[in-house]
Amino acid sequence: MLTTLIYRSQLHPSCKSAQLVSLVEQARSRNTGLNITGILLSDGREILQILEGSEESVVNLFHKIRDDKRHCNVVELIRDYGPRRRFENVGMLLFDLQVKSAKDVLQSVLHYSKLESYLASDDRVFKFIQTFITGKMPPQSGAMFDADKWTLSRENLPFGEGIGLIANQSCQFALQPIVEPTEGKISSLEALIRGNDGGSPEHFFSTLDQDKIYEVDLQTKAYAFALAEKLGIGGHKLAVNLLPMSLVNVPGAVEFLVHQIKIHGLQPEQVIIEVTENEMISGFNKFNSAIKQLRAEGIGLAIDDFGSGYAGLSLLTRFQPDKIKIDREIVCDIHLSGPKQAIVKSIVSCCTDLEITLVAEGIEKIEEWCWLESAGIRRFQGFLFARPQLNGVGDINWPHFSR
Numbered sequence: 582m583l584t585t586l587i588y589r590s591q592l593h594p595s596c597k598s599a600q601l602v603s604l605v606e607q608a609r610s611r612n613t614g615l616n617i618t619g620i621l622l623s624d625g626r627e628i629l630q631i632l633e634g635s636e637e638s639v640v641n642l643f644h645k646i647r648d649d650k651r652h653c654n655v656v657e658l659i660r661d662y663g664p665r666r667r668f669e670n671v672g673m674l675l676f677d678l679q680v681k682s683a684k685d686v687l688q689s690v691l692h693y694s695k696l697e698s699y700l701a702s703d704d705r706v707f708k709f710i711q712t713f714i715t716g717k718m719p720p721q722s723g724a725m726f727d728a729d730k731w732t733l734s735r736e737n738l739p740f741g742e743g744i745g746l747i748a749n750q751s752c753q754f755a756l757q758p759i760v761e762p763t764e765g766k767i768s769s770l771e772a773l774i775r776g777n778d779g780g781s782p783e784h785f786f787s788t789l790d791q792d793k794i795y796e797v798d799l800q801t802k803a804y805a806f807a808l809a810e811k812l813g814i815g816g817h818k819l820a821v822n823l824l825p826m827s828l829v830n831v832p833g834a835v836e837f838l839v840h841q842i843k844i845h846g847l848q849p850e851q852v853i854i855e856v857t858e859n860e861m862i863s864g865f866n867k868f869n870s871a872i873k874q875l876r877a878e879g880i881g882l883a884i885d886d887f888g889s890g891y892a893g894l895s896l897l898t899r900f901q902p903d904k905i906k907i908d909r910e911i912v913c914d915i916h917l918s919g920p921k922q923a924i925v926k927s928i929v930s931c932c933t934d935l936e937i938t939l940v941a942e943g944i945e946k947i948e949e950w951c952w953l954e955s956a957g958i959r960r961f962q963g964f965l966f967a968r969p970q971l972n973g974v975g976d977i978n979w980p981h982f983s984r
């Protein structure tokens with residue numbers, strides 16, 4: 582199937598812009614053999630390349646380009662299919678914005694292309710080209726959070742040894758820190774439920790009587806508060822997960838929580854309740870009064886797995902939480918994906934205007950953290966920094982600027 586792939590990248594600082602010509606020469610002969618056509622636009626630093634050909638050859642070539650040290654910050658913008666090529670009979674053509682004016686470049690791109698048949702339909706490929714040429718595409722984020730310049734160093738067990746399995750409980754909790762790496766600070770600890778065999782939340786809930794789920798979900802939070810007390814979390818915040826129906830269906834739920842928080846020496850202001858985006862929408866009307874009660878007690882609310890559900894940003898017209906946690910799916914490989922980057926930028930902008938704290942979850946790669954930090958996010962949760970630890974807080978990896 583005829584595939585169009587557009588990516589943007591930056592010429593590596595060690596690669597002089599004069600080398601662009603030879604780079605494109607090489608590409609042209611290689612691409613002719615692969616039956617790939619396209620254009621490469623550059624202003625000497627930023628690059629936009631359009632590749633067209635069979636899906637297999639375009640994707641293979643793109644993977645090679647990503648590994649080519651002459652480029653950095655290679656980000657995929659479009660992978661799309663079409664009836665015909667926009668750039669025929671050119672293995673690869675270079676348009677250098679340092680040599681010609683934007684107007685001339687635009688004209689010659691049109692001259693060399695078969696774009697007319699696409700233009701009537703608001704062609705996104707053409708729009709990317711036009712925006713790049715007219716300089717409306719902002720440069721990629723700076724070198725401050727360049728993944729090559731950061732290394733991790735381990736802090737051992739910040740709260741001491743874990744407690745081990747706790748007897749006489751129907752379940753256990755694992756804690757995972759949410760960190761602010763640039764400050765070297767733990768911003769909160771999330772309590773994740775575990776079966777007594779260490780099993781996942783999903784497995785634990787599947788072993789329960791279906792009509793007991795909400796009650797158990799609510800009551801087990803007392804163990805999480807007790808654990809925080811035993812470990813001595815001091816002024817740190819503690820986040821717990823709850824199904825909204827656990828607050829709606831169980832009589833006196835909020836009173837129960839507040840009582841348990843206080844008898845374990847915590848303040849309600851230290852506690853955050855995390856509810857997933859989808860659960861929030863399905864039960865919104867019923868959940869509304871529970872939200873008011875929680876807020877009245879000073880307990881914080883977070884939307885968990887934001888971006889994985891159906892509502893997205895429009896949910897914020899109805900309700901603004903204290904905190905939003907961006908779902909792992911969107912965070913995964915964000916440094917490589919234009920669509921993911923666009924979505925996260927809009928979430929950042931929205932949460933900045935609304936003064937909602939953002940957390941990115943599921944960070945596994947230093948490149949993901951660097952991109953998100955450059956986009957203005959300061960709080961992170963993920964295996965890169967710390968794994969959940971049963972009845973304790975595990976080692977934390979802190980990033981350090983090393984060059």
Ligand code: C2E
Nearest residue numbers: 773774781782798822823824943944945962963964965969
């Ligand atoms: P969640 O609240 O989004 O919690 C984060 C989950 O992602 C945890 O899985 C955690 O172990 C995992 N995680 C953290 N960092 C990474 C990472 O870098 N990579 C990957 N692949 N995973 C990471 P866990 O503990 O299995 O929890 C799954 C879900 O179960 C939670 O998602 C939460 O929605 C739910 N849950 C946990 N405890 C409770 C509870 O007490 N009550 C209720 N109702 N739900 C709970």
Ligand code: MN
Nearest residue numbers: 771822855885
């Ligand atoms: Mn959560």
Ligand code: MN
Nearest residue numbers: 885886906942
């Ligand atoms: Mn989550």
